[in-house]
Amino acid sequence: MRWLGKLTGNGELSCDGTPVGRVAYEFDGYAQGGREISSSGEIRLASLELRQVFGRRGVQLRTDDGRLLGLRFSDKGLRGDLDVAHVDVTGDLPATEKQWRH
Numbered sequence: 001m002r003w004l005g006k007l008t009g010n011g012e013l014s015c016d017g018t019p020v021g022r023v024a025y026e027f028d029g030y031a032q033g034g035r036e037i038s039s040s041g042e043i044r045l046a047s048l049e050l051r052q053v054f055g056r057r058g059v060q061l062r063t064d065d066g067r068l069l070g071l072r073f074s075d076k077g078l079r080g081d082l083d084v085a086h087v088d089v090t091g092d093l094p095a096t097e098k099q100w101r102h
Contacts, residue, residue: 005100
């Protein structure tokens with residue numbers, strides 16, 4: 001597994017096509033054998049909105065630069081009134097190392 005870099009920015013979070021709120025994100029990208037790319041990291045949004053979507057399927061992030069990413073929550077539960085959650089990321093991830101920030 002090789003670290004490719006980071007994706008950071010802001011975007012709009014939705015669940016089953018319904019807008020939820022603005023989110024900040026920071027994801028790490030990894031190359032796994034051949035051309036397979038995986039990513040995970042953190043999202044930040046208001047704790048009330050985060051509690052509404054935590055653990056649900058169909059959660060997506062449309063980044064301000066136009067990427068559509070699928071999110072799956074990695075943790076089993078939220079801790080208190082935190083506004084941060086760890087996620088696994090799929091979808092329109094950068095295909096080359098040059099497209100990830102170092």
